[in-house]
Amino acid sequence: MNANQLTIAAARHALRKGELSAVDLAMACMTAMDAGDGLNAFVHKTPEIALEQARAADARLASGDAPAMCGIPLGIKDLFCTKGVPSQAGSNILRGFKPEYESTVTTKLFDAGAVMLGKLNMDEFAMGSSNETSCYGNAVNPWRRGNDDTALTPGGSSGGSAAAVAADLCLAATGTDTGGSIRQPAAFTGIVGIKPTYGRVSRWGIVAFASSLDQAGPMTKSVRDGAIFLGAMAGHDPKDSTSANLAVPDFEAALTGDIRGKRIGIPKEYRMDGMPDEIEALWATGTRMMKDAGAEIVDISLPHTKYALPAYYVIAPAEASSNLARYDGVRYGHRARLAQGDGITEMYEKTRAEGFGPEVQRRVMIGTYVLSAGFYDAYYNRARRVRALIKRDFETVFADGIDAVLTPATPSSAFGLGEMASADPVQMYLNDVFTVTVNLAGLPGIAVPVGLDRQGLPLGLQLIGRPWGEADLLNHAYVLESAAGFVAKADKWW
Amino acid sequence: MSIDTDTARKVAKLARIRVQEADLPALAADLSGILGFMDQLNEVDVTGVEPMTSVTPMRLARRADVVTDGGYPERVLANAPDAREGFFAVPKVVE
Numbered sequence: 023m024n025a026n027q028l029t030i031a032a033a034r035h036a037l038r039k040g041e042l043s044a045v046d047l048a049m050a051c052m053t054a055m056d057a058g059d060g061l062n063a064f065v066h067k068t069p070e071i072a073l074e075q076a077r078a079a080d081a082r083l084a085s086g087d088a089p090a091m092c093g094i095p096l097g098i099k100d101l102f103c104t105k106g107v108p109s110q111a112g113s114n115i116l117r118g119f120k121p122e123y124e125s126t127v128t129t130k131l132f133d134a135g136a137v138m139l140g141k142l143n144m145d146e147f148a149m150g151s152s153n154e155t156s157c158y159g160n161a162v163n164p165w166r167r168g169n170d171d172t173a174l175t176p177g178g179s180s181g182g183s184a185a186a187v188a189a190d191l192c193l194a195a196t197g198t199d200t201g202g203s204i205r206q207p208a209a210f211t212g213i214v215g216i217k218p219t220y221g222r223v224s225r226w227g228i229v230a231f232a233s234s235l236d237q238a239g240p241m242t243k244s245v246r247d248g249a250i251f252l253g254a255m256a257g258h259d260p261k262d263s264t265s266a267n268l269a270v271p272d273f274e275a276a277l278t279g280d281i282r283g284k285r286i287g288i289p290k291e292y293r294m295d296g297m298p299d300e301i302e303a304l305w306a307t308g309t310r311m312m313k314d315a316g317a318e319i320v321d322i323s324l325p326h327t328k329y330a331l332p333a334y335y336v337i338a339p340a341e342a343s344s345n346l347a348r349y350d351g352v353r354y355g356h357r358a359r360l361a362q363g364d365g366i367t368e369m370y371e372k373t374r375a376e377g378f379g380p381e382v383q384r385r386v387m388i389g390t391y392v393l394s395a396g397f398y399d400a401y402y403n404r405a406r407r408v409r410a411l412i413k414r415d416f417e418t419v420f421a422d423g424i425d426a427v428l429t430p431a432t433p434s435s436a437f438g439l440g441e442m443a444s445a446d447p448v449q450m451y452l453n454d455v456f457t458v459t460v461n462l463a464g465l466p467g468i469a470v471p472v473g474l475d476r477q478g479l480p481l482g483l484q485l486i487g488r489p490w491g492e493a494d495l496l497n498h499a500y501v502l503e504s505a506a507g508f509v510a511k512a513d514k515w516w
Numbered sequence: 517m518s519i520d521t522d523t524a525r526k527v528a529k530l531a532r533i534r535v536q537e538a539d540l541p542a543l544a545a546d547l548s549g550i551l552g553f554m555d556q557l558n559e560v561d562v563t564g565v566e567p568m569t570s571v572t573p574m575r576l577a578r579r580a581d582v583v584t585d586g587g588y589p590e591r592v593l594a595n596a597p598d599a600r601e602g603f604f605a606v607p608k609v610v611e
Binding site: 118119120121122219220221234260263264266267326328329331332333335336343347350351352353354355356357360364365366367368369370371372374375378383384386387388390391392394401403404405406407408409410411413446447448451462463464489 | 519523524527528529530531532533534535543546547549550551553554555556557558559560562565566567568569570571572574576577579591592594595596597598604606607608609
């Protein structure tokens with residue numbers, strides 16, 4: 023086994039024992055990263071920073087001052103602002119942008135001794151479910167359908183993060199999740215992805231998509247790694263006014279493996295028409311695993327589930343149209359070449375037409391429309407009312423004593439790159455059908471790999487927890503992970 | 517709700533995104549499809565339900581009204597496509 027294939031927990035052990043140096047670990051990852059160019063996961067590599075941070079981590083390890091993430095090589099989603107390093111949110115409109123500051127999440131990770139290998143591919147402004155809207159081109163899933171060499175999507179928007187972790191180019195990666203952008207790619211690549219409670223992780227320095235829904239989280243090879251990583255990312259930040267002033271529990275210590283007497287809700291509304299048999303069977307398998315571990319299985323109803331996607335596709339574009347107004351060609355990034363006599367309006371219009379890709383343009387315009395005079399009440403306010411009802415659905419089941427909700431993570435396994443090209447945009451949006459409710463309700467959710475489908479592709483289940491209940495949620499996920507025993511890896515072709 | 521070419525043109529203008537005249541019909545069709553999907557929301561009885569303003573019940577924290585940052589215009593301007601003499605430069609705005 024090469025060092026880049028280690029989990030965070032295993033690497034932490036080896037580093038602390040002195041069996042492995044942070045520099046050697048970083049070098050192993052950089053070798054894998056360079057050999058993994060065919061996945062198009064890393065889009066800006068930072069080997070000099072990685073080596074400098076790894077040397078500093080070795081010094082800390084030698085002095086006995088080594089937090090859990092000390093010396094751990096990570097990939098960072100391109101949505102995070104990293105000082106002096108290109109941070110483009112997968113968009114041409116931010117070409118050349120090098121932030122003068124560091125996001126809170128990456129600051130915390132670096133303070134904890136983590137090592138940055140580079141920036142990871144993603145859908146433009148995190149708008150997409152297949153990493154096909156990226157200005158860098160598609161990221162590619164390391165998994166393939168048996169011997170069929172069709173290139174598959176790693177999911178999106180955190181597609182580069184998912185591909186890099188699944189292919190062992192790094193030990194773990196940051197992701198962000200506005201409607202499922204951590205959990206869907208995690209499920210498509212057989213890794214673990216956590217969307218924390220809204221407010222658990224600071225959004226400061228992360229390029230904003232839909233501010234009331236965005237939340238950063240870890241993408242890892244195991245639930246334990248997710249617990250370690252989340253502990254290093256989370257916590258109150260005065261620079262994010264929606265960051266919660268709550269103590270961060272020891273998530274790893276919560277992994278007892280004991281869920282006896284816990285009540286797991288199975289929501290009937292997540293049994294969708296046309297859902298593949300394999301997803302249905304996987305869900306039943308997961309349910310049985312939780313039952314065998316001593317949990318009580320309870321059928322529940324979340325009656326407004328059906329309306330989550332349409333509500334999301336009002337609220338998220340509305341917020342995006344406002345957030346993306348800042349890309350005007352004045353302060354950073356791209357400015358269009360202007361013609362004789364062009365004024366400032368032409369500068370805005372040409373800059374944004376050249377800088378934004380089709381999906382981002384579409385969502386900005388949808389958002390502009392639903393916020394415009396005469397339609398604000400009919401669309402935006404109605405969607406926010408429906409959002410309140412979706413949250414109430416969860417509050418009701420939690421008040422009835424449900425500890426966690428178990429659902430499929432995605433309606434299918436990874437699909438082929440380009441396969442959805444001719445579909446209308448709504449077809450692509452359906453990828454988020456099981457994950458988007460969690461963002462609307464501000465809850466923590468986790469995708470755990472549970473099995474392979476007939477084509478040999480990973481499938482995941484999602485567990486949804488109570489607000490601020492990540493510790494308990496992670497313990498449920500740990501039980502599911504242990505029972506599923508998912509150890510499959512993609513055969514290396516890249 | 518269906519969007520016609522004129523509405524698509526108006527939305528593009530409001531969004532400050534230049535769309536070629538020839539591309540407007542396709543844009544209108546796209547936007548109509550998405551808005552049609554959203555029309556499902558009209559099935560929901562929202563009587564007496566307040567629009568959500570904050571997903572977690574919290575009061576926004578206040579801080580002292582003091583300057584906490586700044587004093588480095590060169591860093592603020594470092595990424596500007598056009599900066600001159602300590603300012604962002606743009607095409608002429610006022611005639």
